[in-house]
Amino acid sequence: MELRVNDxxxxxxxxxxxxxxxxxxxxxxxxxxxxxxxxxxxxxxxNKVPVxxxxxxxxxxLATTVLSGNxxxxxxxxxxxxxxxxxxxxxxxxxxxxxxxEAVDSIFKSYRITWGPTGSVGFELASGVETITNTSDxxxxxxTPEVLPIWIAExxxxxxxxMPIKIDVQLETLKGSIALAEYARGSGKVMLRTxxxxxxxxxxxxxxxxxxx
Amino acid sequence: xxxxTFEYAATKSVPKRAYVGVVGSGDLEVLLEPLEDKKAYVTxxxxxxxxxxxxxxxxxxxxxxxxxAAKIEINDFGATPGMVSMRLLQALEVSQDxxxxx
Numbered sequence: 636m637e638l639r640v641n642d643x644x645x646x647x648x649x650x651x652x653x654x655x656x657x658x659x660x661x662x663x664x665x666x667x668x669x670x671x672x673x674x675x676x677x678x679x680x681x682n683k684v685p686v687x688x689x690x691x692x693x694x695x696x697l698a699t700t701v702l703s704g705n706x707x708x709x710x711x712x713x714x715x716x717x718x719x720x721x722x723x724x725x726x727x728x729x730x731x732x733x734x735x736x737e738a739v740d741s742i743f744k745s746y747r748i749t750w751g752p753t754g755s756v757g758f759e760l761a762s763g764v765e766t767i768t769n770t771s772d773x774x775x776x777x778x779t780p781e782v783l784p785i786w787i788a789e790x791x792x793x794x795x796x797x798m799p800i801k802i803d804v805q806l807e808t809l810k811g812s813i814a815l816a817e818y819a820r821g822s823g824k825v826m827l828r829t830x831x832x833x834x835x836x837x838x839x840x841x842x843x844x845x846x847x848x
Numbered sequence: 849x850x851x852x853t854f855e856y857a858a859t860k861s862v863p864k865r866a867y868v869g870v871v872g873s874g875d876l877e878v879l880l881e882p883l884e885d886k887k888a889y890v891t892x893x894x895x896x897x898x899x900x901x902x903x904x905x906x907x908x909x910x911x912x913x914x915x916x917a918a919k920i921e922i923n924d925f926g927a928t929p930g931m932v933s934m935r936l937l938q939a940l941e942v943s944q945d946x947x948x949x950x
Binding site: 693772803805814816826833835 | 870872873874875895896898926928931935937941942
């Protein structure tokens with residue numbers, strides 16, 4: 636079972652979460668209404684998967700871990716795109732979010748890049764629980780295992796800026812993720828988010844300069 | 849929405865302004881501008897309320913190591929302390945290097 640950052644994991648109950656989560660009363664409620672947690676960008680150690688829990692409000696976020704054996708189901712961001720799950724979602728029908736998702740899909744398809752929604756949109760499409768609001772941004776990841784030329788990144792970014800919703804793209808390389816908006820500027824180093832924290836790098840696809848720190 | 853301000857005494861000057869970071873989840877924007885005064889003024893705008901002490905710790909540490917005279921504006925989108933520290937160092941690097949930013 637390969638888990639990746641931003642995968643949504645279905646669990647049975649709040650008891651599957653490791654550590655004391657009783658202090659925050661919202662957690663029990665959150666897991667009951669949508670038993671999904673999201674894989675955080677941190678190392679998996681002793682089968683303990685780092686996950687985040689999402690409550691109703693922005694302040695309701697908690698980082699914890701879950702044993703990999705307690706995972707019932709895994710939903711990847713790109714899976715939500717394959718099924719175009721937004722078309723079945725009544726809550727966002729006739730909204731600018733729906734139109735944006737359709738447009739973003741055709742943009743990434745035209746560059747043959749696999750993508751998927753994360754954040755509130757990914758969470759709602761996966762869990763079926765209303766999470767998206769009128770002010771929601773669209774957070775997405777794009778799989779770019781091979782070098783994406785800066786000029787293409789710039790073209791994609793410019794197309795996304797035309798959308799009615801603010802879109803935040805993380806490009807997932809094999810080393811970590813970078814913000815498309817930053818990479819597309821082409822102005823030197825970019826922040827690579829790795830399992831062991833952020834680092835500034837010139838080439839987010841290459842290994843060796845990371846050794847320099 | 850919270851707006852936090854911090855002030856430090858400074859000795860070193862920086863050659864030019866720098867803008868780093870992005871508007872996006874878990875990230876932040878940092879705008880750094882040189883100041884004539886021997887002071888540093890930092891403004892933090894964040895939608896995540898209640899983290900004033902962590903901001904103070906991060907900034908105290910940054911200015912302990914880099915006492916630059918500058919006006920720094922930060923727009924935070926839920927960045928981790930590690931991310932904030934890296935972006936501050938990146939802004940400092942860009943403000944001192946002609947090649948780093950066009």
